[in-house]
Amino acid sequence: MKVENAANMGVSQLGDLFESLSSSEIARFTRAIESDRADPKLPLPHEQILQILRPRLASLKPERYPTPMRQFCDPFEDLLTSAPPVEKSIRISRSSLMPIWKVVEATGGPDMTKAIADIEKAAAKRDQDMLEQAERRMWKLASVCIAQEIENSLNGVKTERALATRLGSRSHLPAFEQIGKILNVGEEITAMRKRFPSAPIRSLGTADISWLRDRFVEISEEKPGYEPVYLLAVLARLLRPSELFKLIRVLSSKADDRTISSTNLATTGDLIIDLLAETVIEIEQGVGAGKGEHHILSLARWYASEFTRITREFNIRKDGRWGEKLLETRRRVSKAMANTMFGASPDRIIDALPQIETKQGPGSGRQGVRPIFAQPFDEEKVLAAEQSAEAIAETARISHVLAAQSSATKAVVELKKKLNQIGRAGVDGMGRLDADELDNAQRNMMAIVRLLEIIDGPEEADLLRRRGMNALRALEGRKAS
Amino acid sequence: MTRQQLANKGAGSSPKIGAGQPDALSCLPASFASRGVRTPFTTKSLRYSRVLIGQSGRTLVSLPGLSGGLGTYEMPLETLREVFDLSVHDRMLFDRLITLEKFTPEMVREHARAVAVTGVGGVALARAGITGNKDEKAARELGQLTLLYQALRQLGGNDVQDMKREDLLTMDGQIRARKALNRFATSTGLENDSIIDTLGDWSILSAPVGLAIEGCEGPLRHLTFGLQKLAGEVEEWSISEQSDFRFMATRVINAASATKDHALRLLRKIDLWNNELGKVLQDWAKAKEDMQKHIDRLWWVLDGWQELIDLWRSRPQHDRVRQREIVEEIASFAPVLPIEALEKIEYEFWVDVRVNQMLWASELRKLGSGEIDADMVDRLERFRRQSA
Numbered sequence: 001m002k003v004e005n006a007a008n009m010g011v012s013q014l015g016d017l018f019e020s021l022s023s024s025e026i027a028r029f030t031r032a033i034e035s036d037r038a039d040p041k042l043p044l045p046h047e048q049i050l051q052i053l054r055p056r057l058a059s060l061k062p063e064r065y066p067t068p069m070r071q072f073c074d075p076f077e078d079l080l081t082s083a084p085p086v087e088k089s090i091r092i093s094r095s096s097l098m099p100i101w102k103v104v105e106a107t108g109g110p111d112m113t114k115a116i117a118d119i120e121k122a123a124a125k126r127d128q129d130m131l132e133q134a135e136r137r138m139w140k141l142a143s144v145c146i147a148q149e150i151e152n153s154l155n156g157v158k159t160e161r162a163l164a165t166r167l168g169s170r171s172h173l174p175a176f177e178q179i180g181k182i183l184n185v186g187e188e189i190t191a192m193r194k195r196f197p198s199a200p201i202r203s204l205g206t207a208d209i210s211w212l213r214d215r216f217v218e219i220s221e222e223k224p225g226y227e228p229v230y231l232l233a234v235l236a237r238l239l240r241p242s243e244l245f246k247l248i249r250v251l252s253s254k255a256d257d258r259t260i261s262s263t264n265l266a267t268t269g270d271l272i273i274d275l276l277a278e279t280v281i282e283i284e285q286g287v288g289a290g291k292g293e294h295h296i297l298s299l300a301r302w303y304a305s306e307f308t309r310i311t312r313e314f315n316i317r318k319d320g321r322w323g324e325k326l327l328e329t330r331r332r333v334s335k336a337m338a339n340t341m342f343g344a345s346p347d348r349i350i351d352a353l354p355q356i357e358t359k360q361g362p363g364s365g366r367q368g369v370r371p372i373f374a375q376p377f378d379e380e381k382v383l384a385a386e387q388s389a390e391a392i393a394e395t396a397r398i399s400h401v402l403a404a405q406s407s408a409t410k411a412v413v414e415l416k417k418k419l420n421q422i423g424r425a426g427v428d429g430m431g432r433l434d435a436d437e438l439d440n441a442q443r444n445m446m447a448i449v450r451l452l453e454i455i456d457g458p459e460e461a462d463l464l465r466r467r468g469m470n471a472l473r474a475l476e477g478r479k480a481s
Numbered sequence: 482m483t484r485q486q487l488a489n490k491g492a493g494s495s496p497k498i499g500a501g502q503p504d505a506l507s508c509l510p511a512s513f514a515s516r517g518v519r520t521p522f523t524t525k526s527l528r529y530s531r532v533l534i535g536q537s538g539r540t541l542v543s544l545p546g547l548s549g550g551l552g553t554y555e556m557p558l559e560t561l562r563e564v565f566d567l568s569v570h571d572r573m574l575f576d577r578l579i580t581l582e583k584f585t586p587e588m589v590r591e592h593a594r595a596v597a598v599t600g601v602g603g604v605a606l607a608r609a610g611i612t613g614n615k616d617e618k619a620a621r622e623l624g625q626l627t628l629l630y631q632a633l634r635q636l637g638g639n640d641v642q643d644m645k646r647e648d649l650l651t652m653d654g655q656i657r658a659r660k661a662l663n664r665f666a667t668s669t670g671l672e673n674d675s676i677i678d679t680l681g682d683w684s685i686l687s688a689p690v691g692l693a694i695e696g697c698e699g700p701l702r703h704l705t706f707g708l709q710k711l712a713g714e715v716e717e718w719s720i721s722e723q724s725d726f727r728f729m730a731t732r733v734i735n736a737a738s739a740t741k742d743h744a745l746r747l748l749r750k751i752d753l754w755n756n757e758l759g760k761v762l763q764d765w766a767k768a769k770e771d772m773q774k775h776i777d778r779l780w781w782v783l784d785g786w787q788e789l790i791d792l793w794r795s796r797p798q799h800d801r802v803r804q805r806e807i808v809e810e811i812a813s814f815a816p817v818l819p820i821e822a823l824e825k826i827e828y829e830f831w832v833d834v835r836v837n838q839m840l841w842a843s844e845l846r847k848l849g850s851g852e853i854d855a856d857m858v859d860r861l862e863r864f865r866r867q868s869a
Contacts, residue, residue: 023717198723200802239802383604443607446600453569462569465601 014052026056034065038120066123068116069101071135072142075186076179078199078236085171089278090232090271096175099168103176104142107149112141139186146180181229188219189233200239204246212247231268241272242306245313266321272310273325279303280329280336287336293345293391296336301394303333304401334403341395342404342411345388349451350418352381354444356425371429372422373441382447389415389454416456423448423464430471442472506828508835510819513781517543518584519816521593521788522571523602529785529814532558532584540579545814570602585777586784587689617688617700624697625684626650628755629658632680635758637661669763679765686769689776690751701776704783705748707790708741714793715808726805729812729841736815736834740782743822747779778822785816813841 018026030053037046057064064070073080081091105112118134121127153160153173164170182189193199195211204212212234220227235244248265283299307330310316317323354375392411399408426445433441445468453461510516517531520542527544535541540558556564561575577592578584596602597610630646641661648654663673691699712734719730751772754761761768789811796807817835820828 023720027720198725202802379604379608383608386603386605443600446607447604449569449601450603458567458569458572462572465569465573 014049018053018056026053029053030057031065034067035124038065038067038123066119066131068119068138069097071119071131072101072104072138073097074135075139075189075193075233076182076236078193078233079182085169085175087171087174088274090236090274092175092178096167096172099172100176100179103149103163103166104145108141108145112138112145115141136187139183143180143183143186146176146183150177150180181226182233185219185223185226185230185233188215188230191215192230192234193237196237199237201237201243202239204238204243209247209250213250216247216251227265228267228271231265232271235268235271235275240306240309241275242309242313244268244272245310249313269314269322270325273322273329276303276306276310276326277329279306280332283333283336287340293341293388296340297391297395300333300337300341300402301398303329304398307401330403334407337395337399337402337404338407341392342407345392346411346415346418349385349388349392349415350422352378352385353419353422353448353451354426356422371426371432371437371441373426373430373444374433374437375444377440377443377447379443385447386450386454389451393454412455416452416460419448419452419455420460420464423452423468427464427468427471430468430475433475435475438472438475442468445472505832506820508839509817509823509828509831512819512821513784516816516819517541518586518589519785519788520574520578520589522574523568523606524565524571526565527561527567527571531785532578532589534583540581540584568602570596570606573599573601586780587777613700620691620697620699621684621688624688624691624694624699625681627692627694627697628684629677629680631755632676632758632762633658633661636665636762638664665762669759671762675765676762679762682765682769683761683772686772687751687776690748690779692755693752701744701779701783702748704787704790705741705744708737708744708783708786711786711790711793712737712741715811718804718808722805726808729837730808732834732837733808733812733815735830736817737786739827739830740786740816740818743782743818744779747775747782751775751779782818782822785814789815809841813838 018029021029030050033044033046033049033053036042036044037050040046076092079090079092080094080097081089082094083089083091085093085096105116108115115134115138119131119138122131122134149163153163163176164173167173167176192212192215196208201208216227216230219230231244231247234247235241238244248269252265279299279302283296283303286296286299307326310322310326314322316326318327354372356372357369392408392415395402395404396408396412399405423445426441426448430441430445446465449461449465449468452464515533517533520527520530520532522528522530527542529545531543531545533541533543535555541555542558542561544554544556558575558579561567562572567575573596574593577596578589581588581592594610594613597606598614600607626646626649629649630644633641633644633649637658638661641657644654644657649658659677662676665671666673666676687699689699689701691697691702693702715730715733715737719727719734722730754768754772757768792807793811796804815834815838817831817838818827823831
């Protein structure tokens with residue numbers, strides 16, 4: 001299709017059109033739109049078109065047109081989040097980008113204007129060398145400009161307020177300062193991103209560690225004080241933050257975290273633990289918002305593996321700088337787990353199953369009670385129960401890391417007991433089932449077998465299954481005769 | 482237990498097939514029978530396992546997931562329960578498989594589904610089985626009706642050209658159809674009822690494939706087009722990947738596309754009979770034999786792909802890391818076609834797929850996803866010594 005035609009189309013027409021395009025066509029079309037946006041020659045609603053394309057671009061991730069703002073953000077791209085700005089987060093909110101870019105663009109002076117113009121020229125010519133040189137100049141200028149603005153703002157409340165006003169909100173101030181520092185090592189970060197092109201980095205090998213160590217040493221010689229910022233960029237590119245402890249261990253001559261507190265590596269270690277604390281907050285918020293066990297489990301699993309890796313890589317002491325922080329996060333996870341996974345969830349599992357009748361009216365003998373496996377099998381509820389049980393069982397397996405053994409053991413023992421009770425009562429009552437209730441009874445019985453297996457392994461579950469199958473066969477035989 | 486040493490030769494680079502290196506082909510199974518039939522066990526260590534009858538006539542189970550790239554563990558099926566802590570689902574499936582004397586993908590699928598629908602493997606598995614049975618039954622019944630209708634249009638003469646497929650659901654329509662087909666039977670010297678009977682047999686025989694008409698497709702036709710879709714989607718996914726994952730994704734795309742091509746060729750041969758209704762009805766025995774042969778072969782060609790397609794479909798939309806793991810798993814365990822199904826020109830292609838698979842399996846193992854612990858190694862080694 002021709003790009004010009006896009007101007008005459010409605011939103012839904014455009015949406016339909018994009019659906020029909022192949023991935024390479026989408027990539028080419030996006031590039032054409034972005035190129036025209038940088039230097040408009042056609043009367044197109046660029047932003048609107050890109051907005052419609054965005055979901056597809058998120059999955060396709062084609063190479064994007066290098067606009068000055070995009071290149072400005074390149075060194076801290078891994079740190080970007082769609083969440084609003086938070087005071088103490090290492091993440092940079094996307095909503096802060098435009099205000100910050102505008103201030104930098106406006107206060108950068110003629111050199112900045114020249115660098116921006118060069119980026120645009122290089123993009124249009126597709127000249128990679130020119131683009132790299134221009135972006136490096138832009139990062140340096142922007143870094144100096146931001147540092148200057150921050151220094152001025154420290155002169156008094158008025159100047160600080162003035163900067164906040166120009167940024168549109170005080171909430172963008174921390175990101176503004178952070179971006180300034182990151183851009184100072186923008187070149188080094190870009191080299192690191194080229195060394196590890198696949199984000200996130202799954203693991204750091206020995207060669208990776210020694211490469212990163214050399215870069216760290218270079219930065220500490222040439223740009224002292226900026227090492228933590230560089231490590232932050234590495235951290236943001238890692239799948240598992242704890243992986244960075246491998247580098248810290250190599251860089252540090254200290255044996256444990258009690259003695260490391262005076263080095264500049266300490267700040268980086270703090271950051272990793274802060275990241276872990278973010279997971280803990282997510283767990284607590286998930287618990288509060290009543291999110292499913294699977295969501296909480298995935299967070300807990302993540303927390304547990306990170307906790308284990310950190311303590312394995314480094315000798316974390318209870319009274320050390322990181323030990324205290326780590327143990328505090330663990331206390332919070334343990335509490336959250338006791339309240340949800342091992343508290344309310346087991347009851348929900350039992351509620352999905354046939355209920356053992358407890359109320360018996362006057363004169364109602366045992367013969368009068370319907371077999372419990374005659375109760376209707378509720379597929380949706382049992383499916384949810386299976387998912388809860390899987391979450392409980394897996395959390396119980398890692399409960400030693402979460403310091404939640406006692407609540408886990410209690411929950412598992414309780415569940416097992418109740419499942420066995422229902423299973424036994426169900427199988428015992430099978431002889432009194434009507435012929436047309438067999439299928440329903442089998443589903444009820446198998447639901448308990450499966451739950452028992454999830455919670456306690458296959459042995460007892462298989463025993464119950466065999467007993468149940470024998471009872472079913474006997475019933476089928478009776479039906480046939 | 483024996484261990485096939487597969488990767489010692491040629492691993493590390495794409496081997497050239499030539500007169501000097503006849504052994505490169507040894508990494509491919511010789512026949513579908515020696516590749517075995519996929520068994521959907523749910524115990525983690527048994528993922529991607531296959532059952533087969535060994536050269537000695539013994540029933541074996543092969544376990545590629547345990548091998549760590551060196552090859553595939555093969556052990557007698559009857560020892561499975563002693564070595565592995567089987568899930569309850571697998572114990573039920575095992576009890577059924579152990580009684581069988583021969584294995585075909587269709588047979589194993591039927592047994593696996595019978596176990597799944599009981600609910601022993603959980604609601605999701607039961608639901609998939611029940612829905613599968615229901616959909617296949619509906620397609621079969623609609624296919625049967627469509628086949629009858631096609632026969633009527635082609636062979637029933639001018640009197641029935643105004644009839645619609647839905648008319649066959651009414652008593653009047655059925656009487657008209659029978660009369661028209663009886664006329665054809667008389668003119669060709671066939672017995673009156675044999676046409677209806679043959680059409681019934683035909684629709685049952687071809688049910689796994691079904692017809693190329695919406696709502697009448699059988700599971701094998703769906704699977705063939707599922708492969709095409711998988712290849713297309715993985716290709717789109719891989720565009721934004723770095724070279725390592727793109728390389729892996731390309732092997733998935735290639736293997737899926739090449740298998741689809743084989744399947745399509747067979748599908749076309751089976752579909753050809755639909756245009757030759759008269760011939761089929763006049764010599765049902767010959768047509769039946771030919772169709773059965775191709776359908777059986779199609780089962781083997783596509784065996785093992787369904788769960789890989791299901792795995793891809795289950796990928797989380799926003800978790801790129803998990804998506805990569807899934808592509809890695811599909812690349813590592815994609816079924817390779819055996820030598821008996823290949824033209825010489827395809828040898829190098831499939832050897833390349835298989836050799837890379839063995840390398841990735843070793844990578845997967847390093848990442849700790851091999852699901853094999855020290856205890857299991859001991860048990861496996863004990864069996865190996867006993868059987869040596």
